[in-house]
Amino acid sequence: MSFDFSDEMLKLDNQFCFVVYALSRKITALYRPLLDGLGLTYPQYLVMLVLWQAEQSKGNEKGVPIKFICEKLMLETGTLTPLLKRLESNGLIQRQRAQNDERSMLISLSPEGLQLKDRAREVPGKLLCQMDYPLQNLVALKQQLQGLLG
Amino acid sequence: MSFDFSDEMLKLDNQFCFVVYALSRKITALYRPLLDGLGLTYPQYLVMLVLWQAEQSKGNEKGVPIKFICEKLMLETGTLTPLLKRLESNGLIQRQRAQNDERSMLISLSPEGLQLKDRAREVPGKLLCQMDYPLQNLVALKQQLQGLLG
DNA sequence: GAATTTTAGGTTGTGCACAATATAAAATGT
DNA sequence: ACATTTTATATTGTGCACAACCTAAAATTC
Numbered sequence: 455m456s457f458d459f460s461d462e463m464l465k466l467d468n469q470f471c472f473v474v475y476a477l478s479r480k481i482t483a484l485y486r487p488l489l490d491g492l493g494l495t496y497p498q499y500l501v502m503l504v505l506w507q508a509e510q511s512k513g514n515e516k517g518v519p520i521k522f523i524c525e526k527l528m529l530e531t532g533t534l535t536p537l538l539k540r541l542e543s544n545g546l547i548q549r550q551r552a553q554n555d556e557r558s559m560l561i562s563l564s565p566e567g568l569q570l571k572d573r574a575r576e577v578p579g580k581l582l583c584q585m586d587y588p589l590q591n592l593v594a595l596k597q598q599l600q601g602l603l604g
Numbered sequence: 605m606s607f608d609f610s611d612e613m614l615k616l617d618n619q620f621c622f623v624v625y626a627l628s629r630k631i632t633a634l635y636r637p638l639l640d641g642l643g644l645t646y647p648q649y650l651v652m653l654v655l656w657q658a659e660q661s662k663g664n665e666k667g668v669p670i671k672f673i674c675e676k677l678m679l680e681t682g683t684l685t686p687l688l689k690r691l692e693s694n695g696l697i698q699r700q701r702a703q704n705d706e707r708s709m710l711i712s713l714s715p716e717g718l719q720l721k722d723r724a725r726e727v728p729g730k731l732l733c734q735m736d737y738p739l740q741n742l743v744a745l746k747q748q749l750q751g752l753l754g
Numbered sequence: 755g756a757a758t759t760t761t762a763g764g765t766t767g768t769g770c771a772c773a774a775t776a777t778a779a780a781a782t783g784t
Numbered sequence: 785a786c787a788t789t790t791t792a793t794a795t796t797g798t799g800c801a802c803a804a805c806c807t808a809a810a811a812t813t814c
Contacts, residue, residue, distance in 0.1 A: 479771075479772095482771090482772095483772085486772090486773095519762075519763095520762075520763065521761090521762065521763080524762095524763095531762080531763055531764070532764080532765080532766090534763095535763070535764060535765085536764095536765095555761095555762080556762095557761070557762040557763065558761095558762060558763085559762075559763065559764095
């Protein structure tokens with residue numbers, strides 16, 4: 455009996471990548487009911503996390519450039535530009551050009567966007583409960599997956 | 605100095621979920637150049653994996669119902685119906701109603717779709733090389749992530 | 755200082771992803 | 785048998801995700 459490795463590797467059940475793909479969709483599904491109350495999608499929530507954190511390390515009174523958000527979230531402008539326009543039309547952020555570099559678009563939190571942080575504080579804890587997995591394991595897993603992000 | 609845990613948990617860098625989300629997108633980006641040659645996207649490739657595997661465990665001469673693919677890939681019909689129509693218009697699959705249950709749509713491989721499997725055999729190996737991570741670690745990681753898929 | 759290159763962002767087009775809704779066939783209850 | 789419910793799939797609408805391309809401003813080169 456010959457054992458065809460290439461055949462085994464084509465089986466869905468043996469694929470690490472599919473598990474990551476499926477888990478990623480499951481995670482955003484877990485976030486959805488929590489974020490609905492804040493009027494955010496999961497990618498929008500990630501953008502707000504970046505802005506909330508940038509807010510604290512001041513010195514960027516005028517906001518952060520889109521490029522900064524692109525790098526933090528590893529997303530293209532083709533994804534972020536329309537997403538940021540939606541956040542702007544929802545009143546959570548402002549978009550304005552930098553004076554010193556007219557190419558650069560600076561994103562800043564509106565008062566509403568800043569206030570939303572308080573309501574978001576309970577999100578990570580609630581999600582952790584739903585995952586129902588020891589926090590220490592998650593931390594260890596995160597380290598390993600980060601290695602794959604290279 | 606008081607330490608605000610809710611503030612720490614809102615930091616992007618501390619979030620397990622973001623790593624999964626970013627890794628999932630990175631993985632599909634790694635697949636893209638490999639699958640371009642086959643004329644498949646990553647989700648289409650996953651559907652073909654299901655069909656290729658179902659082909660072997662015969663008894664489904666007429667094909668597998670969409671519901672079967674939905675369950676295997678954990679995707680909704682709203683995602684799969686248009687995707688399957690694209691695969692059909694690309695000549696890789698056929699879609700036909702079951703005689704015994706007119707609601708059920710049976711998906712079967714065309715000769716071209718079946719032949720494509722031979723060219724797909726090299727994909728998992730090539731991807732593994734690009735990930736540049738010990739296979740044993742990946743297997744162990746997969747087990748843990750599967751636990752989270754519940 | 756004019757020409758070239760790089761950089762920052764925007765636009766367009768294709769393809770997921772999923773909630774909400776619709777439709778019709780099959781199964782079930784009475 | 786007929787009404788009700790469940791099941792299998794399709795449709796519509798919104799929002800990512802990214803490749804390919806475009807524009808204009810800034811930096812660099814000559």
